[in-house]
Amino acid sequence: MRILHAMPVYAPAWQFGGPVLSVSRLCEGLAQQGIEVQVITTNAGLPELPSHQLGRPLQRDGVQVTYFPADRAVGPIRSRAMEAALPHVMAQADLVHLSAIWQPLGIQIQQAALTKGVPTLHSLRGALGPYSFQRGWWKKIPYYLLRERPLLKQTAGLHVTSQQEQKELRYLGLKTPRYVLPNPMDLGRLRPDEAQRHQWRQQLGIHNEERLLLICGRQHHKKGLDLLPAVLEACKRNSWRLLLLGADDDGSGKALQKALRQRGLGQRLLMLPTLPANELGGIYNAADLLLLPSRHENFGNVVIEALACGCAVAISDRTGVAGDLLAGAPADYGIVMPRRSQRWSDWLHGWFCQPLPSTRAATDWVAERYSQEAVAKKAIEVYQQILQTRSESRVWP
Numbered sequence: 144m145r146i147l148h149a150m151p152v153y154a155p156a157w158q159f160g161g162p163v164l165s166v167s168r169l170c171e172g173l174a175q176q177g178i179e180v181q182v183i184t185t186n187a188g189l190p191e192l193p194s195h196q197l198g199r200p201l202q203r204d205g206v207q208v209t210y211f212p213a214d215r216a217v218g219p220i221r222s223r224a225m226e227a228a229l230p231h232v233m234a235q236a237d238l239v240h241l242s243a244i245w246q247p248l249g250i251q252i253q254q255a256a257l258t259k260g261v262p263t264l265h266s267l268r269g270a271l272g273p274y275s276f277q278r279g280w281w282k283k284i285p286y287y288l289l290r291e292r293p294l295l296k297q298t299a300g301l302h303v304t305s306q307q308e309q310k311e312l313r314y315l316g317l318k319t320p321r322y323v324l325p326n327p328m329d330l331g332r333l334r335p336d337e338a339q340r341h342q343w344r345q346q347l348g349i350h351n352e353e354r355l356l357l358i359c360g361r362q363h364h365k366k367g368l369d370l371l372p373a374v375l376e377a378c379k380r381n382s383w384r385l386l387l388l389g390a391d392d393d394g395s396g397k398a399l400q401k402a403l404r405q406r407g408l409g410q411r412l413l414m415l416p417t418l419p420a421n422e423l424g425g426i427y428n429a430a431d432l433l434l435l436p437s438r439h440e441n442f443g444n445v446v447i448e449a450l451a452c453g454c455a456v457a458i459s460d461r462t463g464v465a466g467d468l469l470a471g472a473p474a475d476y477g478i479v480m481p482r483r484s485q486r487w488s489d490w491l492h493g494w495f496c497q498p499l500p501s502t503r504a505a506t507d508w509v510a511e512r513y514s515q516e517a518v519a520k521k522a523i524e525v526y527q528q529i530l531q532t533r534s535e536s537r538v539w540p
Contacts, residue, residue, distance in 0.1 A: 144178060144179065144237055144238070144523075144526060144527070144530070145179045145181070145235060145236050145237045145238075146173060146178055146179065146180045146236070146237065146238055146239075146240060146526060147180075147181050147183065147232065147233070147235075147236035147238070147239045147240070147261075148166060148169075148170050148180060148181070148182045148183075148239075148241075148242075149182070149183050149184070149239060149240070149241045149242070149243065149249075149252050150162070150163075150166055150182075150184055150241070150242040150243055151184065151185055151187060151220035151243055151246050151248050151249070152184060152185065152187045152188055152220065153166065153167060153184035153210070154166075154167035154203065154204075155419075156188030156189050157417065157419065157420065158188055158390070158417065159187075159188055160360075160361060161326070161360070161442075161444045162242055162266075164420055164444065165268075165304075165326040165327065165442075165444065166242055166266075167203075167204070167206075168326070168327045168328070168329055168515055168518075169326075169327050169515075169518060169519065169522060170182055171204050171205055171206055171515065172327050172515035172516060172518060172519030172522075173519050173522060174205040174206050175205065175519065176516070176519050176520065176523060178523060180206060181200070181206075181207045181208075181209070181232075181235070181236070182207065182208040182209065183209050183211065183225060183228075183232055184208065184209070184210055184211070185210060185211050185212065185213040185220055185222045185225065185248075186210045186211070186212055186213055187213040187216075187220045189210065190216075192210055194212075196210065197210055197211060197212045197224075198211055198212070198224055198228070209228075211224040211225035211228065212224050219246060219248075220246060220247075220248055221247060221248055222248060225248070225251075226248075226251050226255075229251065229252065229255035230255060230258075230259070232255075233255050233256055233258075233259040233261050234259060236256075236261050237261070237530060238261065238262050238263075238264065238299075238526055238529060238530060239252065239256045239261055239262070239263045239264070240263075240266065240302070240522075240526075241253065241256075241263055241265045241266065242265075242266040242268065243265075244265070244267055244268070244270035244271065244291065245270055245283070245286070245291075249265075250290055250291075250294065253265075253294045253297075257294075257297060262299035262300075262529055262530070262533050263298045263299055264298070264299055264300045264301075264302050264322065264525070264526070264529060265295060265298050265300070265301055265302060266302040266304075267301055267302065267303055267308065267312075267441070268304065268441055268442070269304075269308060269439065269440070269441025269442075269463075271287075271291075271311075271312060271315060272308065272312075272439060272441060273311060273314075273439075274365060274438060274439035275439075292315075292317070295317060295319060296317065296318075296319060298319055299319075299320070299529045300319060300320045300321065300322050300525070300529055301317070301320070301321050301322070302321075302322055302324055302525075303321055303322070303323055303324075303441070304323070304324065304325055304326055304441055304442040304463055305323065305325065305441060305442055305463030305464060305466060305467070306323060306466045306467075307441070307461075307462075307463045307465070307466050308441045308442075308463055309321050309323060322525045322528075322529075324518065324521055324522055324525060325442065325464075325467075325512065325513055325518055325521075326442050326444055326447070326518070327513060327514065327515040327517075327518035327519065328444075328447055328448060328451055328509065328513045328514060328515065329515060330451055330509075330510055330513075330514050330515070332420070332421055332423075332424050333423070333424050333427065333451040333452055334424070334451060334452060335428065335452055335453040335503070335506060336425075336428050336452070337428075339424060339428040339429070340425075340428040340429050342425065343425045343426060343429035344429045347384075347386065347413055347429065348413075349429065350382075352382055353382045353383060353384055354381070354382065354383045354384075354431045354432065354495065354499075355383070355384055355385075355386060355429055355430045355431050355432075356375075356383055356384070356385045356386070356431070356432050356433075356434055357385075357386050357388065357426065357427070357430035357432065357433045357434065357449070357454065358371075358385065358386070358387050358388065358389070358433075358434055358435075359388045359389060359423070359426065359427075359445045359448075359449070360388075360389045360444075360445050361390055361391075361392045361417075362387070362390065362391045362392060362393075362395045362396030363392040363393055363395055364393055364395055364438070365437060365438045365439050365440075366395060366435070366436070366437050366438070367436040367437045367438045367459060367482060368395050368396070368398070368399045368436070369395070369398065369399070369402075370436040370482055370484055370487065371399065371436060371487075372399065372402035372403055372405075372406055372408075373484045373488070374484050374487040374488045374491060375403065375406075375408060375491075376406045377488035377491075377492065378488065378491050378492050378495060379406075379407070379408060381492070381495035381496075383411065383495070384411050384412075384413055385403075385408075385411055385412050385413065386413045386414070386415065386426070386429075386430065387399070387400070387412060387413065387414045387415075388414075388415045388416075388417070388418065388426060389416075389417050390416065390417050400412060400414075423448060424452055427448060427449045427451070427452035427453075427454045428452045428453065428454070430454045431454065431455065431499060432454065432455050432456070432457055432477065433449040433454055433455070433456045433457070433458075433477075434457055434458075435456065435457070435458040435459065435462060436457075436458070436459045436482055436487065437458070437459050437461055437462055438459070438461060438482070439461050440459075440461065440462040440463050440464075441463045442462075442463040442464055443458065443462040443464045443465075446458055446462060446464050446468075447464060447509055447513050450472075450476055450502065450505045450506060450508075450509045451509045451510070452506075453501075453502045453503070453505075453506055454502070455475070455477035455499075455500070455502055455505075456468075456476060456477040456478075457477050457478050457480065457487070457490065458477070458478075458479055458480075459479070459480065459481070459482050460479050460480065460481050460482075461482065462479070465479045467512070471508075472505060472508055473504035473505045473508055475500045475501060475502050475503075475504055475505055476502065476505040476508075
């Protein structure tokens with residue numbers, strides 16, 4: 144079974160967010176399971192990549208990756224070099240797993256796959272959810288109807304990462320089969336570690352009696368950070384610090400900082416830039432509670448990453464993994480709440496007043512469901528199902 148993964152950006156272009164990390168982890172997990180997996184992508188976000196390495200297969204963490212030169216550094220990602228190579232690349236693939244909604248390059252890849260008769264599984268990653276359509280709807284709706292929808296109707300399957308995302312697709316009326324496949328976690332680097340906890344808390348200047356709250360990831364409107372100033376003000380008599388880790392996409396981070404300072408909480412704020420994936424385990428270990436009051440998350444990588452390291456979570460009910468937590472996670476994981484500030488204030492105040500619970504059970508629960516090995520094996524089952532369905536459809540008219 145030869146699997147071709149295609150996306151406009153790939154590791155180590157971490158600045159493009161969670162999908163880059165999730166896809167690279169899946170590809171590495173597939174390779175570890177003995178699957179022949181190749182990746183085609185561009186050098187967008189990777190200016191340090193030498194020009195002589197472009198357009199030729201490279202080995203990255205056990206995966207064969209070909210970085211094609213992007214045509215320009217800004218705007219939609221295009222690559223004439225990749226487009227020219229698509230007929231040859233498709234001839235070597237049994238199935239294409241694509242992550243490229245709203246990207247013109249994705250249209251070219253899907254058309255090439257259709258021409259060669261190669262089935263495509265398209266990862267949506269929340270891009271077709273209601274929140275996404277609300278942002279720039281005047282551009283997205285006609286683009287979707289004219290470019291994306293006709294091709295999505297011809298794909299072999301749609302990859303969603305949670306039951307929430309699957310439900311959100313109903314209003315689109317697409318009859319294409321859906322496959323729920325969560326994002327994989329590198330649990331070799333994400334695990335409880337007391338030494339890392341002590342080291343990072345000392346480095347951040349956190350006293351033993353202080354609780355460290357964490358906001359991790361890009362700071363954007365959809366993360367719902369505007370809920371937190373009033374919530375944290377209600378808990379100002381408790382001993383805590385807040386670590387804001389990541390890049391500010393649209394001013395949401397600056398707005399949060401300003402609002403906390405106006406409430407006299409500015410001295411409790413710590414800030415760090417985006418860190419490499421291999422350093423996040425230390426931060427999660429140092430933290431006591433991850434805050435994610437998002438307006439929408441199709442999955443929520445940071446939730447599972449935090450739990451894997453023994454950090455509890457307080458998340459909105461609009462986060463994809465919330466359904467998994469409510470359905471079967473051990474009670475010590477934290478809480479899922481609606482986006483109402485009073486609800487968050489009441490729960491957080493009670494949490495401060497109780498001893499920190501052990502999250503060991505939640506850590507074990509994460510390992511069973513979201514490890515690279517577990518998700519890669521489930522992905523292989525999905526690929527086999529798609530290929531079997533395709534084979535049967537060719538036999539029976």
